[in-house]
Amino acid sequence: MEFNMSDNIFLDEAIKKQPGITQHFFDMVNNNDLSHAYLLNGNSGVGKKATAMSATMALFCKNKTNEKPCGECNECRRITEGQHPDVVFIQPDGQSIKVDQVRTLKAEFSKRGVEGRLKVFIIVAAEKMTDNAANSLLKFIEEPSGDVVSFLLSTNKNLILPTIISRTQVIDFPALSNHFFDTELSNIKVNPNDFNLLKSLTNSLETAINLMDDDWFDKAKLAVEKWFNYLYKKDYCAFTTIQIEIMPLIKDKDNKQNIINMMLQIWRDMLSIKYLNSPKDEIDFVDDFNNINHFVDNITSVKLISIIQIMLECNNKMAINLNFQNILESTTLKILSKLK
Ligand SMILES: [Zn+2]
Structure with missing residues:
Protein backbone atom coordinates (compact mmCIF):
# COMPACT_ATOMS: atom_id res chain seq x y z
CA MET A 1 0.00 0.00 0.00
CA GLU A 2 1.39 3.38 -0.95
CA PHE A 3 0.19 6.49 0.78
CA ASN A 4 1.67 9.93 0.65
CA MET A 5 2.32 11.28 4.10
CA SER A 6 0.08 14.10 5.24
CA ASP A 7 0.71 16.59 7.99
CA ASN A 8 -1.78 14.85 10.21
CA ILE A 9 -0.05 13.19 13.17
CA PHE A 10 -2.71 10.52 13.68
CA LEU A 11 -2.94 9.57 10.01
CA ASP A 12 0.81 9.38 9.69
CA GLU A 13 1.16 7.25 12.81
CA ALA A 14 -1.63 4.85 11.84
CA ILE A 15 -0.27 4.37 8.33
CA LYS A 16 3.28 3.90 9.56
CA LYS A 17 2.52 1.58 12.45
CA GLN A 18 -0.50 -0.39 11.27
CA PRO A 19 -0.86 0.00 7.51
CA GLY A 20 -2.94 -3.19 7.11
CA ILE A 21 -5.49 -2.47 9.81
CA THR A 22 -5.76 1.19 8.78
CA GLN A 23 -6.45 0.26 5.16
CA HIS A 24 -9.00 -2.29 6.36
CA PHE A 25 -10.89 0.49 8.18
CA PHE A 26 -10.73 2.78 5.15
CA ASP A 27 -12.17 -0.04 3.03
CA MET A 28 -14.98 -0.69 5.48
CA VAL A 29 -15.88 3.00 5.64
CA ASN A 30 -15.83 3.18 1.88
CA ASN A 31 -18.05 0.10 1.50
CA ASN A 32 -20.39 1.22 4.26
CA ASP A 33 -19.41 -1.92 6.07
CA LEU A 34 -18.45 -0.57 9.46
CA SER A 35 -19.84 -2.28 12.57
CA HIS A 36 -21.28 -0.39 15.53
CA ALA A 37 -18.50 -1.19 17.94
CA TYR A 38 -14.86 -2.12 17.82
CA LEU A 39 -12.48 -3.21 20.51
CA LEU A 40 -8.94 -2.31 19.45
CA ASN A 41 -6.69 -4.42 21.62
CA GLY A 42 -2.90 -4.36 21.88
CA ASN A 43 0.16 -3.06 23.68
CA SER A 44 0.55 0.62 24.35
CA GLY A 45 2.28 2.39 21.51
CA VAL A 46 1.11 0.09 18.69
CA GLY A 47 -1.13 2.77 17.14
CA LYS A 48 -4.61 1.97 18.44
CA LYS A 49 -5.65 5.56 19.04
CA ALA A 50 -4.13 6.75 15.77
CA THR A 51 -6.05 4.03 13.91
CA ALA A 52 -9.34 4.91 15.62
CA MET A 53 -8.77 8.59 14.82
CA SER A 54 -7.95 7.83 11.20
CA ALA A 55 -11.04 5.65 10.79
CA THR A 56 -13.09 8.47 12.31
CA MET A 57 -11.59 10.97 9.88
CA ALA A 58 -12.43 8.61 7.04
CA LEU A 59 -16.06 8.69 8.24
CA PHE A 60 -16.31 12.48 8.26
CA CYS A 61 -13.76 13.74 5.72
CA LYS A 62 -15.23 15.58 2.74
CA ASN A 63 -12.01 15.52 0.79
CA LYS A 64 -10.83 11.92 0.55
CA THR A 65 -8.46 10.53 -2.05
CA ASN A 66 -8.61 6.77 -2.69
CA GLU A 67 -10.51 6.13 0.55
CA LYS A 68 -7.88 7.99 2.54
CA PRO A 69 -9.03 11.02 4.56
CA CYS A 70 -7.17 14.26 3.81
CA GLY A 71 -6.22 15.01 7.41
CA GLU A 72 -6.50 18.73 6.72
CA CYS A 73 -10.09 19.71 6.00
CA ASN A 74 -12.28 21.29 8.63
CA GLU A 75 -13.74 17.93 9.69
CA CYS A 76 -10.37 16.17 9.91
CA ARG A 77 -8.81 19.05 11.75
CA ARG A 78 -11.54 19.28 14.36
CA ILE A 79 -11.37 15.50 14.94
CA THR A 80 -7.59 15.69 15.37
CA GLU A 81 -7.86 18.57 17.81
CA GLY A 82 -10.61 16.88 19.81
CA GLN A 83 -13.04 19.67 18.89
CA HIS A 84 -15.48 17.83 16.65
CA PRO A 85 -19.01 18.03 18.06
CA ASP A 86 -19.90 14.51 16.95
CA VAL A 87 -16.75 12.80 18.15
CA VAL A 88 -16.37 12.26 21.88
CA PHE A 89 -13.51 10.86 23.92
CA ILE A 90 -13.62 9.18 27.27
CA GLN A 91 -10.53 8.41 29.24
CA PRO A 92 -9.94 7.32 32.83
CA ASP A 93 -10.69 9.91 35.46
CA GLY A 94 -7.97 8.87 37.92
CA GLN A 95 -7.76 5.09 38.15
CA SER A 96 -11.01 4.22 36.43
CA ILE A 97 -13.68 5.18 33.95
CA LYS A 98 -16.72 5.83 36.08
CA VAL A 99 -20.40 5.39 35.37
CA ASP A 100 -20.96 9.16 35.48
CA GLN A 101 -18.58 9.61 32.57
CA VAL A 102 -20.61 7.18 30.47
CA ARG A 103 -23.84 8.90 31.53
CA THR A 104 -22.43 12.28 30.51
CA LEU A 105 -21.46 10.82 27.16
CA LYS A 106 -24.95 9.47 26.59
CA ALA A 107 -26.55 12.76 27.62
CA GLU A 108 -24.30 14.76 25.35
CA PHE A 109 -25.08 12.55 22.42
CA SER A 110 -28.80 12.66 22.97
CA LYS A 111 -28.66 16.44 23.32
CA ARG A 112 -26.85 16.74 20.04
CA GLY A 113 -28.93 13.92 18.64
CA VAL A 114 -29.86 15.23 15.28
CA GLU A 115 -31.63 12.33 13.64
CA GLY A 116 -29.45 10.38 11.26
CA ARG A 117 -26.32 12.31 12.09
CA LEU A 118 -23.28 10.15 12.60
CA LYS A 119 -21.63 10.10 16.01
CA VAL A 120 -18.41 8.47 17.11
CA PHE A 121 -17.05 7.88 20.54
CA ILE A 122 -13.62 6.64 21.48
CA ILE A 123 -12.95 5.13 24.89
CA VAL A 124 -9.30 5.11 25.83
CA ALA A 125 -8.19 2.41 28.33
CA ALA A 126 -11.58 0.71 28.19
CA GLU A 127 -10.30 -1.99 30.56
CA LYS A 128 -10.48 0.67 33.27
CA MET A 129 -14.26 0.96 33.08
CA THR A 130 -15.95 0.06 36.34
CA ASP A 131 -18.57 -2.69 36.01
CA ASN A 132 -21.26 -0.03 36.41
CA ALA A 133 -19.75 2.06 33.65
CA ALA A 134 -19.46 -0.98 31.38
CA ASN A 135 -23.06 -1.99 32.00
CA SER A 136 -24.24 1.53 31.34
CA LEU A 137 -22.29 1.51 28.08
CA LEU A 138 -23.76 -1.79 26.90
CA LYS A 139 -27.10 -0.43 25.77
CA PHE A 140 -25.39 2.40 24.02
CA ILE A 141 -23.17 0.25 21.84
CA GLU A 142 -26.09 -1.96 20.97
CA GLU A 143 -27.97 0.98 19.52
CA PRO A 144 -29.57 -0.36 16.37
CA SER A 145 -30.06 2.98 14.63
CA GLY A 146 -26.71 2.67 12.92
CA ASP A 147 -25.62 6.20 13.53
CA VAL A 148 -23.20 5.56 16.39
CA VAL A 149 -19.80 3.99 15.97
CA SER A 150 -17.73 3.23 19.03
CA PHE A 151 -14.06 2.44 19.38
CA LEU A 152 -12.94 0.91 22.66
CA LEU A 153 -9.18 0.88 23.06
CA SER A 154 -7.57 -1.56 25.43
CA THR A 155 -4.17 -2.94 26.38
CA ASN A 156 -5.74 -6.00 28.00
CA LYS A 157 -9.04 -7.32 26.69
CA ASN A 158 -9.08 -9.98 29.43
CA LEU A 159 -10.05 -7.25 31.86
CA ILE A 160 -13.11 -6.26 29.86
CA LEU A 161 -16.55 -7.67 30.66
CA PRO A 162 -17.46 -10.57 28.35
CA THR A 163 -20.80 -8.91 27.67
CA ILE A 164 -18.93 -5.96 26.15
CA ILE A 165 -16.53 -8.20 24.20
CA SER A 166 -19.39 -10.17 22.71
CA ARG A 167 -20.96 -6.99 21.35
CA THR A 168 -17.83 -5.63 19.72
CA GLN A 169 -15.64 -6.65 16.83
CA VAL A 170 -12.31 -7.38 18.44
CA ILE A 171 -9.23 -6.35 16.47
CA ASP A 172 -5.94 -7.50 17.94
CA PHE A 173 -3.11 -5.15 17.05
CA PRO A 174 0.16 -6.94 16.35
CA ALA A 175 3.33 -5.78 18.10
CA LEU A 176 5.32 -3.31 16.04
CA SER A 177 7.69 -4.90 13.59
ZN1 LIG B 1 -10.47 15.65 5.59
Missing part, protein backbone atom coordinates in the same frame (compact mmCIF):
# COMPACT_ATOMS: atom_id res chain seq x y z
CA ASN A 178 11.26 -5.27 14.79
CA HIS A 179 12.58 -2.76 12.32
CA PHE A 180 9.93 -0.21 13.21
CA PHE A 181 10.55 -0.67 16.92
CA ASP A 182 14.28 -0.14 16.37
CA THR A 183 13.55 3.11 14.56
CA GLU A 184 11.33 4.27 17.39
CA LEU A 185 14.02 3.38 19.92
CA SER A 186 16.55 5.40 17.91
CA ASN A 187 14.14 8.31 17.95
CA ILE A 188 14.13 8.32 21.74
CA LYS A 189 17.94 8.24 21.71
CA VAL A 190 18.45 4.68 22.90
CA ASN A 191 21.97 3.42 22.27
CA PRO A 192 21.72 0.72 19.53
CA ASN A 193 23.81 -1.59 21.74
CA ASP A 194 20.94 -1.53 24.21
CA PHE A 195 18.15 -2.42 21.73
CA ASN A 196 18.26 -6.17 22.38
CA LEU A 197 18.21 -5.90 26.15
CA LEU A 198 15.46 -3.29 26.08
CA LYS A 199 13.39 -5.47 23.75
CA SER A 200 13.83 -8.41 26.12
CA LEU A 201 12.23 -6.27 28.80
CA THR A 202 9.35 -4.86 26.77
CA ASN A 203 7.75 -4.61 23.36
CA SER A 204 5.91 -1.45 24.25
CA LEU A 205 7.38 1.88 23.22
CA GLU A 206 5.71 3.62 26.12
CA THR A 207 7.30 1.21 28.61
CA ALA A 208 10.65 1.65 26.88
CA ILE A 209 10.35 5.41 27.32
CA ASN A 210 9.53 4.91 31.01
CA LEU A 211 12.54 2.63 31.42
CA MET A 212 14.86 5.26 29.94
CA ASP A 213 13.38 7.90 32.23
CA ASP A 214 15.86 9.26 34.77
CA ASP A 215 18.50 6.94 33.28
CA TRP A 216 16.91 4.05 35.16
CA PHE A 217 17.77 1.58 32.42
CA ASP A 218 21.44 2.66 32.26
CA LYS A 219 21.85 2.55 36.02
CA ALA A 220 20.16 -0.83 36.28
CA LYS A 221 22.25 -2.27 33.48
CA LEU A 222 25.43 -1.02 35.13
CA ALA A 223 24.42 -2.49 38.50
CA VAL A 224 23.60 -5.87 36.97
CA GLU A 225 26.91 -5.89 35.08
CA LYS A 226 28.76 -5.17 38.31
CA TRP A 227 26.89 -7.95 40.11
CA PHE A 228 27.67 -10.36 37.31
CA ASN A 229 31.37 -9.50 37.18
CA TYR A 230 31.78 -9.97 40.92
CA LEU A 231 29.89 -13.22 40.75
CA TYR A 232 32.03 -14.48 37.99
CA LYS A 233 35.17 -13.72 39.98
CA LYS A 234 33.52 -15.59 42.89
CA ASP A 235 33.84 -12.35 44.81
CA TYR A 236 31.45 -11.86 47.75
CA CYS A 237 31.09 -8.23 46.77
CA ALA A 238 28.33 -9.61 44.49
CA PHE A 239 26.34 -10.02 47.69
CA THR A 240 26.83 -6.44 48.88
CA THR A 241 26.10 -5.12 45.37
CA ILE A 242 22.47 -6.07 45.97
CA GLN A 243 22.05 -3.69 48.88
CA ILE A 244 24.37 -0.95 47.66
CA GLU A 245 23.76 -0.82 43.91
CA ILE A 246 20.51 -2.56 43.19
CA MET A 247 18.10 -1.83 46.01
CA PRO A 248 18.28 1.97 45.52
CA LEU A 249 16.88 1.38 42.01
CA ILE A 250 13.80 -0.40 43.28
CA LYS A 251 10.72 1.79 43.57
CA ASP A 252 7.98 -0.52 42.37
CA LYS A 253 7.07 -4.00 41.21
CA ASP A 254 8.06 -3.34 37.60
CA ASN A 255 11.55 -2.31 38.72
CA LYS A 256 11.88 -5.64 40.54
CA GLN A 257 10.77 -7.67 37.56
CA ASN A 258 13.04 -5.77 35.18
CA ILE A 259 16.07 -6.29 37.43
CA ILE A 260 15.38 -10.01 37.65
CA ASN A 261 14.93 -10.20 33.89
CA MET A 262 18.20 -8.36 33.31
CA MET A 263 20.05 -10.67 35.71
CA LEU A 264 18.56 -13.64 33.95
CA GLN A 265 19.42 -12.31 30.50
CA ILE A 266 23.10 -11.86 31.21
CA TRP A 267 23.37 -15.55 32.16
CA ARG A 268 21.31 -16.49 29.13
CA ASP A 269 23.74 -14.49 26.99
CA MET A 270 26.52 -16.54 28.42
CA LEU A 271 24.71 -19.76 27.61
CA SER A 272 23.93 -18.72 24.06
CA ILE A 273 27.53 -17.70 23.42
CA LYS A 274 28.74 -21.02 24.81
CA TYR A 275 26.14 -23.24 23.19
CA LEU A 276 25.27 -21.44 19.98
CA ASN A 277 28.34 -19.35 19.38
CA SER A 278 25.99 -16.39 19.19
CA PRO A 279 27.58 -13.34 17.62
CA LYS A 280 27.75 -10.00 19.38
CA ASP A 281 24.64 -8.53 17.79
CA GLU A 282 22.43 -11.41 18.91
CA ILE A 283 23.01 -11.16 22.62
CA ASP A 284 21.40 -8.70 25.06
CA PHE A 285 24.45 -7.35 26.85
CA VAL A 286 26.23 -6.35 23.65
CA ASP A 287 28.77 -4.15 25.45
CA ASP A 288 29.82 -7.11 27.60
CA PHE A 289 30.34 -9.50 24.70
CA ASN A 290 34.12 -9.66 25.00
CA ASN A 291 33.95 -10.02 28.72
CA ILE A 292 31.38 -12.83 28.61
CA ASN A 293 33.16 -14.51 25.74
CA HIS A 294 36.25 -14.65 27.87
CA PHE A 295 34.31 -16.22 30.75
CA VAL A 296 32.52 -18.98 28.88
CA ASP A 297 35.54 -21.23 28.54
CA ASN A 298 35.82 -21.59 32.28
CA ILE A 299 32.32 -22.79 33.04
CA THR A 300 30.50 -25.96 32.10
CA SER A 301 27.12 -25.86 30.40
CA VAL A 302 25.66 -27.88 33.26
CA LYS A 303 26.68 -25.20 35.74
CA LEU A 304 25.35 -22.47 33.50
CA ILE A 305 21.99 -24.16 33.16
CA SER A 306 21.69 -24.69 36.89
CA ILE A 307 22.47 -20.98 37.46
CA ILE A 308 19.75 -20.02 35.02
CA GLN A 309 17.45 -22.37 36.92
CA ILE A 310 18.31 -20.54 40.15
CA MET A 311 17.51 -17.22 38.46
CA LEU A 312 14.16 -18.52 37.21
CA GLU A 313 13.20 -19.50 40.75
CA CYS A 314 13.24 -15.78 41.59
CA ASN A 315 9.96 -15.45 39.70
CA ASN A 316 8.26 -18.01 41.93
CA LYS A 317 9.53 -16.21 44.99
CA MET A 318 8.29 -12.91 43.60
CA ALA A 319 4.88 -14.45 43.04
CA ILE A 320 4.53 -15.27 46.72
CA ASN A 321 5.73 -11.79 47.69
CA LEU A 322 8.92 -12.66 49.52
CA ASN A 323 11.10 -9.72 50.46
CA PHE A 324 12.88 -8.62 47.30
CA GLN A 325 16.28 -7.95 48.84
CA ASN A 326 16.18 -11.38 50.50
CA ILE A 327 15.30 -13.02 47.19
CA LEU A 328 18.28 -11.43 45.44
CA GLU A 329 20.70 -12.04 48.28
CA SER A 330 19.82 -15.71 48.69
CA THR A 331 19.95 -16.12 44.90
CA THR A 332 23.40 -14.52 44.83
CA LEU A 333 24.67 -16.87 47.56
CA LYS A 334 23.28 -19.86 45.71
CA ILE A 335 25.01 -18.84 42.49
CA LEU A 336 28.28 -18.21 44.36
CA SER A 337 28.18 -21.70 45.83
CA LYS A 338 27.48 -23.15 42.36
CA LEU A 339 30.52 -21.35 41.00
CA LYS A 340 32.84 -22.50 43.77
